[in-house]
Amino acid sequence: MSIVDRLAAARGELPCDLALRNARLVNVISGEIYPSDIAVHDRHVVGLGDGYEGAREVDLAGKFVTPGLIDAHVHIESSLVTPPEFARAVLPHGVTTVITDPHEIANVLGMEGIHYMLEQAKGGQLNIFVMASSCVPATHMETAGAQLEASDLAPLLSHAWVPGLAELMNYPGVALGDEGMLDKLTLFKDRVLDGHAPAMTGKLLNAYAAAGVQSEHECTTVEEAREKLRLGLTIFIREGSTTRNLLPLLPLITAENHSAICFCTDDRAPADLIDEGSIDFMLRQAVAAGIDPVMAIRMGSYNTARHFGLRKYGAVTPGRYADLLVVPDLYDFHAQQVYRGGELVAEDGRMASNRPPARKIDLPSTVNIRGDSLDFTIPARGEKIRVIGKVLDQVYTQHLVERARIVAGCAVSDTERDILKFAMIERHHASGKIGLGFIKGFGLQQGAIAGTVAHDHHNLAVIGVDDSSMRAAALALEKLGGGLVAAEGERILASLPLPVAGLLSEAPIEQVRADYATMTRAAQLLGSPLPDPFMVMSFMGLEVIPRLKLTDHGLVDVERFEVVDLFLK
């Protein structure tokens, strides 16, 4: 089939593959809703209006037809599953296209990680556009699995599924004109440049925009979002699992500015993807809060396609791909049928076809630990120590100073005061590097928890009451090739293998969701009061968010932006 056939079908000279009859078309371009038939041929919409004959015809009896939803910014890795599994999670929710930043896997595997995502996306039922990760590693105070310079990213420029440069999280570097950042910006200057500049304001923000950045998804207040939108940044309103910005930002949206606003999810855990949904969840929330449904649908589809220059996506018009949804009620947005490229891929919240066999792509082992690095002993060199203080519902921390509990000349965990030993073990190059410190707020009374998901370097994080539990947990992860583990002494209580880069499972998402719940329960049995201790732990090594964090280089005082000693003089 070809354009010749599509034009013949458009002219009505041959029956189209599919005729959707008696739809109420939500036309996101004209901003209208009106009755129309929709002719689909060879993956594309070819005609609107009456009188098309279809090889297959479906009477929609007045149901709405909208464009397939588009997620403007998502890290697929946060779903803990592979792209095909992620697709199975979001397609039933009406999401037919995502723009992903493979930042996590790129930090582990570099270009090989980015190519893994591109390869896994290929030929699948979800349109997955992959942005070129811009900040690998995040800073010089960590050891990531790779380092990506502009020259590494250059080959991606010609890739049809790479629209541009992913979130420029080194926002001080961009605003201050860091050479490596400018090289990347220059390389991608004619493409889409995604931003990430939480709470940036005033002249520094002007500089960030002047560098050519085009979007921002980190806004948490209307005031912040308004300043950024006025500077020309398209606002991606985000509703992640932990970062829930939609309701606070709703007052930003007006009829006059909404064409510069898109919806995104950024990071969604398996349970939230399955139970709440994705962009469709945002549509339901927005409309329930009073946003006009057509405006909401635009922010969840057309605006995003337009922002990324995806001319064949985001609307139901001739010449575009037939990515479209049948929706009975715009005020309670659920996609009854999901068509992607004219093919029915999901119906009534379930995939229309069985899970395809996983496509195996060989990746190198990414959990490489030097045995002698698993020494968690901390000889006391003083009485006072810096302690990372976990803050409720936040990924930033407190910078605490506490008295060390010293046993036999060594600083050890103190369950009474909930001060636990915390180690970050370099796991990419078996360098033997290890950062050691203490953390408050995890509440373990015995054992240890460990994981290879630790933003953004994804080294091996362990928090524990005693060194042997910590060691057992770390060794178990090495054996699994990555994942999450809870251990007590030598005994492994529970584990969730994440063999792909130590980040992703190859199991079905429902299975991963169940296993993840088991992991949480295991940590709670060890005494943690946290609802999601593994998620919290994964952010305790992220040294671009204040105030005290732990990398394999040691404790990082984020405000001073330097590595500091555990012991105070």
Place this chain on the structure above:
Amino acid sequence: MSIVDRLAAARGELPCDLALRNARLVNVISGEIYPSDIAVHDRHVVGLGDGYEGAREVDLAGKFVTPGLIDAHVHIESSLVTPPEFARAVLPHGVTTVITDPHEIANVLGMEGIHYMLEQAKGGQLNIFVMASSCVPATHMETAGAQLEASDLAPLLSHAWVPGLAELMNYPGVALGDEGMLDKLTLFKDRVLDGHAPAMTGKLLNAYAAAGVQSEHECTTVEEAREKLRLGLTIFIREGSTTRNLLPLLPLITAENHSAICFCTDDRAPADLIDEGSIDFMLRQAVAAGIDPVMAIRMGSYNTARHFGLRKYGAVTPGRYADLLVVPDLYDFHAQQVYRGGELVAEDGRMASNRPPARKIDLPSTVNIRGDSLDFTIPARGEKIRVIGKVLDQVYTQHLVERARIVAGCAVSDTERDILKFAMIERHHASGKIGLGFIKGFGLQQGAIAGTVAHDHHNLAVIGVDDSSMRAAALALEKLGGGLVAAEGERILASLPLPVAGLLSEAPIEQVRADYATMTRAAQLLGSPLPDPFMVMSFMGLEVIPRLKLTDHGLVDVERFEVVDLFLK
């Protein structure tokens, strides 16, 4: 200067080149108007807000600042002057960017004509984006100076100033899947594809859109425009010299759909450019008719930049070029100052600098006539002839049948019935081809008028009372290398040389405008009652517009789409 300096200026760490103070900023992205300073450095806007110090500072005392205006579709050739002169005409009207289709010069000179436009645009004060002409020649029933296939256009794909493929005027060819048209569409499939499908509707229009066409500037009624907009075509509302579609189309525009609407001028004569203006004229008309000024400005700037993917144009935000206007009154839109790339290029309706010396680009002679082709004798082969009937204020014609006036066995002009001899002489390849016929409505009582502007092939058109006047006029044009001429017998009454491709003068536009008025008066002295006989004549050879036209192949019955005999059997 570089991005490093711009970021430093944005951060306020060095004084910017120019600080515009106390502006009321028309923010076309947020849809707001609010007080702001604007910092400009190294051709770019680098900051909005307070506290920027400028090497130069201008207090705007509350005047509005808007983006520079953008013309979505214009044939510069219609101004009869070179691109630098055209720039001098539109910049004082606040137009800082145009997207041009070099269709006329491409029909004469092929790729050399397109490169001439690109070269003449280079380094000038107006941003001139040049679309790749898609339909050279218009049909097989004419001899143009060149024929452009997809392979000829391919090198333009990598040109920074070529956003896409120009108006696809062979709209039946596109909708019917003509192979040559599809080759061009395929070549430019990831770029902007401009449309041109007057009065097309229904399934054929669906096919036209399904081919990937993205815009349309030929709408004359709200109904037509609404159908096209709903099919995803961005509507370029046009206000040319003869085609005045703005007021009839105003009821189309709504707050909900206006982001899919842009303004364009298509074809404007020198006098209209100077007296009325360009896109600014459209803004004044639209706002006077009740359109919200911010919406009008969007349609005249931001929407067009967005449609063409020109990320650094169309709004006043950091990172974009400082193309901006100081406007005292949004309800009577006149640009008091025009900045392009941060430089003041026009003020109070005049250019800020003197006319730069013309850049001479050598082009081949384009008026090549075989001497023996100048035989206008029409031996009578019957009594009835087909006659082109000019229709008031239209470029389409009537297909008349009249009794021939026969003298000495030859059909000749008949001034009593206003049936004049009309010749179209092939002038590109000196092939000797000539089309002969008769036309009604020009009213000459003696002499002849002739011109090398004759859409789209731009052969040499002559209308006259007697053969010797016609011959004298044609020979005069050969001598001039193209232009417009009025002759009586051997005497040349007036002439306007258009030495560039027989289409453009290298004189200042004011001079061309005055000379053009002289030409009109000369034709009127010869008896023509038409207000603009040369303009009308230039469309009498355009065989893609009904009903009867004359090319060098002979009379074309446009409805039958074939060459027909002058004499009826």
